[in-house]
Amino acid sequence: MESLLEAAKENNCRLSALVLEQQAEQMELPKQEIYKKMRENYRVMASCIQPGSAPDLKSTSGLTGGDAYRMRTAVEQGKNLTGPLLGGALYRALAVSELNASMGRIVAAPTAGSCGIVPAAVLTMQEQYQLTEEECVMSLFTASAVGMVIANNASLAGAQGGCQAECGSASAMAAAAIVELAGGTPDMIQSAVATALKNILGLVCDPVAGLVEIPCIKRNASGVAGAFVAAELALAGIRSAIPADEVIWTMKKVGDVMPTALKETAEGGLAATPTGRKLHQQVFGEMK
Amino acid sequence: MNVFDILGPVMIGPSSSHTAGAARIGLVTRALLGKTPVKAHIFLHGSFAKTYKGHGTDKALVAGILGMQTDDERIRFSLDVAKKEGLEIQIETGELEDTHPNTAEITLTAADGEKVSLRGSSIGGGNILITRVNGMEVALTGQNPALIVLHKDAPGTIAAVTELMAEYGVNICNFHLARETKGGLAVMTIESDSHFVPELNEKINRLENIYSSTMLERV
Known part of the structure; x- marks a missing residue:
């Protein structure tokens, strides 16, 4: 993370521009082509919101669906507590996540379990600050760069690192994108990434009935909220005491000592609660 | 990545x-x-x-x-x-x-x-x-075009395969070799930055000590 941000500072360019440059070189493709592919990803992300917040959406298991609609309705009627920015981010994160649970078409960001966080952050920034599509697409390169650093030094899989590795990584990626979209510096990006990860450190992966639904969908909402918290702090000039690279290293260490029961096996955490077990039985007709 | x-x-x-x-x-x-x-x-x-x-x-x-x-x-x-x-x-x-x-x-x-x-x-x-x-160890990501070559563990086999690849201008980005026993069945997995042409694969298949070479596109 450090070296990447140093390079951006040295070249006096946005992190996203640097990442696009490096990727073009690595993939031996013109920048325009890589940009277009990322734009396609962004358009798929945007296309998830409408079907994902439909009132009658139901997951394949029947356990979830319709919450994005509830949140969206509250925001559109001006009734939600935290206004259109946070409310908008929350309903969008729920929408993409609920669409995923209903076996819809989404973009893994970085995983399907955490697919609502990055789109919710960027699409909401676009709406609230009238940003261009190009700015939003470019911010996805910054988000991806953060994801690559985490993938190389820790993990993006809930089965290996718990939910911190999935929603935590997505939250850090989203925080970086938000800071860039708000015109923040590379140092602010580093602080936002560190803070987003610190605040979700240790979160376990405990899906009820083994499905990417409960509590995953709501953790996408909290993941994007955490991204805005981290970005807001960083943009105000608040530095993370622990640098991002050390937080990422810590996330790996925490994931390593996390018991298997709390790493996507549906054996511990919320999956092992009386209600969690009952829901498992409801879906599969057998007691876990 | x-x-x-x-x-x-x-x-x-x-x-x-x-x-x-x-x-x-x-x-x-x-x-x-x-x-x-x-x-x-x-x-x-x-x-x-x-x-x-x-x-x-x-x-x-x-x-x-x-x-x-x-x-x-x-x-x-x-x-x-x-x-x-x-x-x-x-x-x-x-x-x-x-x-x-x-x-x-x-x-x-x-x-x-x-x-x-x-x-x-x-x-x-x-x-x-x-x-x-x-049953044999390989290391394949599916992110690059690859060749999976089953062959007899014999001197010069790898050189013959990679020489052909060089002839076709194919750059190797990942190479992995495993064998059952000395002189026995071995497998090379070769990932490349560029596509393999079928003709190259056919030529590899005709080399001495090669049992089979399979081309795998990026998935």
Whole structure:
């Protein structure tokens, strides 16, 4: 993370521009082509919101669906507590996540379990600050760069690192994108990434009935909220005491000592609660 | 790794490791067999074994075996498609040693009796790592075009293969070798930045000490 941000500072360019440059070189493709592919990803992300917040959406298991609609309705009627920015981010994160649970078409960001966080952050920034599509697409390169650093030094899989590795990584990626979209510096990006990860450190992966639904969908909402918290702090000039690279290293260490029961096996955490077990039985007709 | 391994793939939910990654493992197995399978034996380990029903991992693996891509809207119906296409499926769960929690072993059989078996792990974000082909160690990501070359462990075999590749201007980005015994069966897995042309593969297939060379496109 450090070296990447140093390079951006040295070249006096946005992190996203640097990442696009490096990727073009690595993939031996013109920048325009890589940009277009990322734009396609962004358009798929945007296309998830409408079907994902439909009132009658139901997951394949029947356990979830319709919450994005509830949140969206509250925001559109001006009734939600935290206004259109946070409310908008929350309903969008729920929408993409609920669409995923209903076996819809989404973009893994970085995983399907955490697919609502990055789109919710960027699409909401676009709406609230009238940003261009190009700015939003470019911010996805910054988000991806953060994801690559985490993938190389820790993990993006809930089965290996718990939910911190999935929603935590997505939250850090989203925080970086938000800071860039708000015109923040590379140092602010580093602080936002560190803070987003610190605040979700240790979160376990405990899906009820083994499905990417409960509590995953709501953790996408909290993941994007955490991204805005981290970005807001960083943009105000608040530095993370622990640098991002050390937080990422810590996330790996925490994931390593996390018991298997709390790493996507549906054996511990919320999956092992009386209600969690009952829901498992409801879906599969057998007691876990 | 590139940015699209992080933001991407575009896929059908609900789980990148348990759905998209699983479909890709299925796709690689199908590509290795190189023809239509009539029987699939699937052994699931770890988190795959424990949660496959909830995540639809079985549907995703079968979808891949049937040749469906990770964003194919038919994945959720793949078990019905398999039935219609006459693909017999057996699923077993259990424990394997020293392997990633999201691992499947697949054995496919074609109508003419030809078989291929593979061990693949879904390592997060839809990315995969194939660690065994026909019982021998390999290291394949499916992210690059690759050649899987079964050969006799004999001096000069690797040189002959790589010399041909150099002739065709193919740059190797990943090379892995494993063998059963000295002088016995060995396997090279070679990943490249660029596409292999069929002609190159045919030439490799005709080399001395080569049993088979299979071309695998990026999946």
